Structures are given as structure tokens and as C-alpha cells.
Amino acid sequence: MGSFIKKDLLVFWRDRKEMLMTLLLPIIIIVVLNYAFAGIFNDDKEATKLDIAFVQVDDEEKGFVQFKERIQQLGLSQAEKETMLEHVENLSPITLIRNFINNPDVKEWVNAKELTWEEATDQVESGELDAIIRVPEGFTYEVLSTVMLGDKSTTALTIHAAKQSTEVTTLQNIVNEFVNSLNMNFALGREGTLSAAEPILPQGGREVVEGIDTYTISQYFIIAIGTLFGLFLAQSVALKTVTEKRERVFNRILLTNSNPMHFLLGKTVSTFILAWLQLMITITVTQLLLNIFPDKSVSFWFGMVLVFTSFSLMVAGLSAIFTSITLNLKDSNAVSGLTTLIIMSLGVLGGSFFPLEGFPELLQRIGEWTPNGLTMIAMIEYIQFSQFSDLLLPIVVLVAMSVVCFVIGMFMFPKRGRV
């Protein structure tokens, strides 16, 4: 059987075009998708971080003096005036905004630096900065008048950006929410808690649960594309059988007294080796290029190799079925069409094109039983929980599936005299 495996590997290796496609295409697609979708899915916080300028045009000291003078002119009792002035002493709207920008949650999104208006506008125009938060003249006086005396505000904190983007809109929403919460707190007379006011981040997106890592879109791509190309490898091997059949090499093999099952086993084992190598090369190269799995332990990598090894076995099993289909069908176009249909169906149902979460419940259930879907679910859970025990069941199922596929392939394999 060794000669059959060696022959299949050599034939694949010598077809340089196919070899390059098999090994390089998944890597290229993962890299391209990673860059293309990085902004949308916001995985890479550094890549999507906003660089902004904080410009304080308002003279805070002048605003305080102005507000105190106004209080003195009001027809209030001396005690009321003193209480109000005492509150004002503890208030600094601009400091609150500064604290807000320096809040750790906001800092994950925003790099802020204090600049003059001219410097800031120059840098926004040159593209060095994304936006400016501007504290306009009279802001302190207006805020104090609004929250303490209920005046109508005519001056507001403004955000200026050269171009609108998802990130700038998000920043606007955060700032608005913050200003609203500030007003609410003042209105409720709980000024004392204001220094601890937290920015209210936009609703939606993925919920982050303590102690659990989220999986990134890059990690999704590597599993989705890696497994999809693994499935296509089973088809490539089957299409090589089309050539062997067409050029009567298969007949020549049948004319030898070797067991025809060696032919099928040779295909299966060589597919396993190729699928495994393809996945390992894809993971290694994309990891080196993109650092998709940062700071993961050796045991994590070991678990991942085990899952992909099981998946490679499954691909090998699938190649046994495809090879037998090829030998049973007379039309090579029918072989190509049928195997493509099977792979694309597995790809869609197994979440290789879109994450499974977006599917209706029934389709999700079906998808979980596809080899790529099962691998995807196992890996995503493993990325999130890093529990090796979570991998055992999917590994057993994948290996069992590969055995079942091989047995089906064996039964479908044509008997001598029927090809």
C-alpha cells in the first residue's frame, strides 16, 4: 500500500499549480479577509482606535467667576446662595470630561491628546487625527447655569471630524450619553457621585463575560477557510481519480493482482497527509503573519492540532466516498458537479461562509453535524474556555465519522469488471 500512498503524494506534489493553489490560497484568503473585515468587526482594537484632540477653548476660571457673580445677583437668601456656591466649588465640568476621556473603557477606543484648536484642525486635515472634542467658550458657565439654575443651554460640547466613520459615530454616541447622564445626575442632586460617573458604552455587539475569552473574526476565518479548503482537497483527490480512470491507469492497476482496496486506501491516507499538512501550514503561516491566537499556551496549540488532525481524518474519509463516486460515474463533469455541490452544502451548513449563530435553530442543529461545523464549534468553545475536555467528544465524533465515510467508500468501490 505504501507505493500507492507514495504515488498519490508524488502526483499531487508534481502538479505545482494545484499544489500552490492548495497551500497558498487559504492563506491568501484568510489574510485578505482579515484585513477586509478588521474594521467592520473591530477585532483589532489598535487598528480601529480613534486618535482625537481635546481642545479646551473655554476659560474655566472665568466661567466660575461669572457664575458666582450671577448667584450673588439672584434674589435668594444668603444661606441658599452659600449652599449653591459650595456645590459649585466641587464642580468642574471640564475635569469631568477629562476624566471621562481617560476612563479605561473609553481609552480602549480613544487616544486623546490636548491641543489648541489650530493644531487640532491641522492634524485632522492632514489625517493624523480622526476627530476633535471641542469645549467651546462659555461652556463652564452654561453647564453650571443649566444644571444649577435650569437655564436653557445654548452651548454644547462638539465633535469635529474630517470624515464620518463608524468609530466617530460611536464616539458621538458615547459623549452624548455621557453628557445626558451628567445632566441627569445634576438634576437629581447627586452631584457628589459625579466624579465617578462612568461612560455609557453603546448597546449591542458581543457581550463579554468575565473569565471567558471572546473569539475574533480572524480566528473564525482561519477555522472556516481552513476547513473549507480541507473539504475541497477531498474533491481534488477525487478529480485526480478522474484522470486515472480516463487514461486507463486505473485499469492497469486492476490488471495487477494487487487488492483494489489498496487504491482506495492509498487515496485516503494521502488525502489525510495532504489535508493535515495544508491545515498546519495555513495555521502556522497565518499565525506568524497575523498573530491570530496571541498568548496561547502550548497545551492550547496541542488541542488545536488534535482537532484539526481529526478533521483531516474526516476529509480523508470523505475522499474515499468521492473516489468511489468518481469510479462509478461515467461523466467527469457529473463527478465535479456532485462533489462541488456536496462541499458547498457542507460549507454553508457548517458555517464556513457565515457564522452558525446567524442561522435558524434547525439549520444550526444540522450544521453542528457537518465535519466543518463540528470542528468550528469545537474550536470556538476551545478558544473561549480553553477546556481540553470540551474537545474530546468532537474528536471522537470526527474520527467516527471518518470511519463511517471510509466504510461507505469501500462499499461503493466498484468490483472488478464493473468499471
Add this chain to the structure above:
Amino acid sequence: MTEVKECKKMLETIKLSKNFKDKKVVDEINLFLGEGESVGLLGPNGAGKSTTISMISSLLKPTSGDVKLNGKSMIKDAAEMRRILGVVPQEIALYEELSAYENLKFFGRAYQVPKDKIEDRIQNVLEMVGLKDRQKELIKTFSGGMKRRINIAAALLHEPKILIFDEPTVGIDPQSRNHILETVRELNVKHGTTVLYTSHYMEEVEQLCNRVYIMDHGKVIASGTKSELLSILSSEDTIQVQLNKKSDVLLTEIKSFNHVYQVDETDEGLRIISRKGSNILSDLVHAAEKAGIQIVNYQVEIPSLEDVFLHLTGKTLRD
């Protein structure tokens, strides 16, 4: 054609038939190969030669009939047959991406040639087909003739006692063709290998084979040695007449001669088939004078197997 050897039947087909759906492709073929014999199988395209070979070599199950090796049926278990049978297919059944050596090594292992003998066998067969110095080159870089020679080499690795050649010289250069014919002769004469040889080239069969089977429409329509087959035409003479110009009057006149069976126009004159030994020359000269035609040349042809084939099937081998 070499002399017929007295030998025992090694391989035999008995009423071998194959139907594809309702179409009878091979119809109750009876043929045999004696040990050490070289037998030709002739027939136009679609005659059923390749299907017959496929059934003999166990690639195709017959609809009915039997294939016997040394008197033992091979229909249910052809393992013994495969051990001693080598088939050189019409197609280049080799891996284009592998070198000649890699192909031979793979097929040698598939034929279960022992590991300690495989190197010697590979070098021997490469020597035999004259490609020892090109063994490391990929098949896809070879010319058609070289590919055909490796195609033969791959069938020799397990030292078969019977070799079936299915049109092994189709579409190759004369040098490779001669080399292949020499190889076949050497295998048959020097090594005593029994050969079944199919070809479109009558001269190859005449040159290599002791006996010939002629197939048409799935049936064996004639068989025997060359002299036996030629005797089919022993009752006729074929006469080629070259004329200075064509004449319908003369053609009609000749058709009315006694003992003339058939008259056909050729590029240069007429082809007349008449009863063996009937002398029509004087009548022909007289008729030509009367029609004002001059006879440039007159030749009674010695019949060939090609004529026998034409006579039996109504078409030439390459039709």
C-alpha cells in the same frame, strides 16, 4: 508471417459474448492462443477487439461464455490469469507527472514483484525498450513513441507468459514503431512469450503473427494461418489495368465478359476481379481497340491479407 508451431492451447475463449444494453458488441467469440504462439487479431474500428481483450484480461465481465487458462475457467477468479498476463493498452496508461522509473517502480510493486528483484526488473525492461538512459525523465516530457515504449515496459515487469498488445503502434514515428515490433518479436521468439497482437497495420500482423483472427461486427469471420486465409481468395484473380484515358463504354463491355465478377474504376484505370485462371487479356485488348483506348499496363495481383480483409468485410482495416 512465421511458421505455425505445434503447441497446446494456453488461453481459450469459448462462446465469449458481451452485450451493452441491447447491443451485442462481442458475439460468441471462439479463439485460442497456443503456448509460445504469436496470434493476430484484426478488425476495423468497432469490431469488438478491445472489448474481447478487456474480457480476456478480466477487466470486463462477459455477458456469457468462458475464458480458460490451461483448461481452467477464469471467469470467477482471474487471479491466476492476472499473474501471468501482461496487457499493453491502446492508451498511454501511465502517470504523466511521474518519471519512467517511478512509473515502473509503482507498477512493479502493484504487480507484487519482490523488493529485491524490482530494481533488476526495471533496468531489464528499460533496456528492452531502449530507454534506460531516459528513466529519470517525467513521462509528460516524452515523445509519443517513447511513451508507448514505457507503456510496453510497464506490462513486462512481472515477466508475463502471455502478452496482449492492443494496437501498440498507433500514432508513433517509424523508429519507435520498428523498436516496438522488434521488442514484440524478441519477446515471442527469444523469451517464448505467447502474444496476442491487435493492429490496424496488416503488415505488422503479417510480420509478427503465426495465425490471425479477423473480427467484424463482434464476430470472428475468419481465422487461420496466412496461407489458409489467402486461400479464401484462391478462386479469384485481381487484375489492375492502367489505361491512357477513362471510358464508360469499355467498362460496360468488360462487365459483360464471361468469368468477370466485378469491375471498379481506379485513379489510373480499372480493377477487375475475375475467376482464377481465366485469361481475359485477349478479350480486353480487343475491347480496348474497339473503344479507342490504349492499355498502358496490365498486372495480375498476388492477393494479400488486406485483400482477404476487404473481401470478407467490404472495407479496409483503417475504415
